[in-house]
Amino acid sequence: MALLQRYRDSQRINHWIVVLLFLCAGLSGLAFFHPSxxxxxxxxxxxxxxxxxxxxxxxxxxxxxxxxxxKMWRDNLWTSVDSTWMRQSPGMISxxxxxxxxxxxxxxxxxxxxxxxxxxxxxxxxxxxxxxxHAWFPEGNxxxxxxxxxxxxxxxxxxxxxxxxxxYAAIWVxxxxxxxxxxxxxxxxxxxxxxxxxxxxxxxxxA
Numbered sequence: 001m002a003l004l005q006r007y008r009d010s011q012r013i014n015h016w017i018v019v020l021l022f023l024c025a026g027l028s029g030l031a032f033f034h035p036s037x038x039x040x041x042x043x044x045x046x047x048x049x050x051x052x053x054x055x056x057x058x059x060x061x062x063x064x065x066x067x068x069x070x071k072m073w074r075d076n077l078w079t080s081v082d083s084t085w086m087r088q089s090p091g092m093i094s095x096x097x098x099x100x101x102x103x104x105x106x107x108x109x110x111x112x113x114x115x116x117x118x119x120x121x122x123x124x125x126x127x128x129x130x131x132x133x134h135a136w137f138p139e140g141n142x143x144x145x146x147x148x149x150x151x152x153x154x155x156x157x158x159x160x161x162x163x164x165x166x167x168y169a170a171i172w173v174x175x176x177x178x179x180x181x182x183x184x185x186x187x188x189x190x191x192x193x194x195x196x197x198x199x200x201x202x203x204x205x206x207a
Contacts, residue, residue: 002187004201006106006179014068015180021061022163028054029156055133062126069119075106076116081196082109106197114166121159128152 007015028050031040041050081103088102089110102108107115130137131148170176175189190198 003184004187004190004198005183006185006190007183009183011068011071012180012183014064014071018061018064018068021057021064025054025057025061026156026160028057033153052135055129055135058125058129062122065118065122069115072115076112078109078112079105081105082112085109102193102195104194104196105200106194108194110169114162117162118159121155121162124151124155125159128155
């Protein structure tokens with residue numbers, strides 16, 4: 001079975017660090033979102049500890065994603081190919097065009113949208129989080145802090161929904177998950193889901 005390398009070891013390690021910190025920051029944040037979810041603080045040693053740890057875990061997630069984004073942003077720039085992918089995506093989702101091959105480079109239009117939504121969401125979370133981080137920034141306008149809390153919560157909800165879609169897509173498209181566990185994908189998978197990237201990899205001189 002022919003295999004193509006999709007991610008290096010450093011990228012996969014970086015990815016799973018982001019995943020771990022996302023789970024920690026997400027669960028600790030949800031604990032304060034509604035009283036019915038406060039029991040989640042037990043995962044982090046209780047309410048006070050969760051309050052202390054949440055911003056640090058969030059900051060760690062943003063920093064880890066920043067290094068990952070530095071390696072991936074060029075491959076996520078929008079092109080005319082992505083516009084074509086978007087026009088054809090309804091047929092792909094409904095199953096009407098199963099025999100067709102969607103034009104896509106290393107990342108398709110859906111993946112690129114997920115990437116940029118994550119970039120914007122995490123940037124808003126970072127800025128708004130600092131605005132009401134009382135441990136380091138005790139002074140501040142109360143109205144601005146309240147606005148920051150609302151924006152922070154909305155961005156967190158969007159980020160969580162985006163990650164759910166991202167995980168679902170990785171499971172739905174058979175063969176995708178191994179890219180982040182083994183770093184490789186099959187030649188057949190690449191040719192079917194990312195034909196332009198597959199062609200580029202095949203034409204690239206071997207080291």
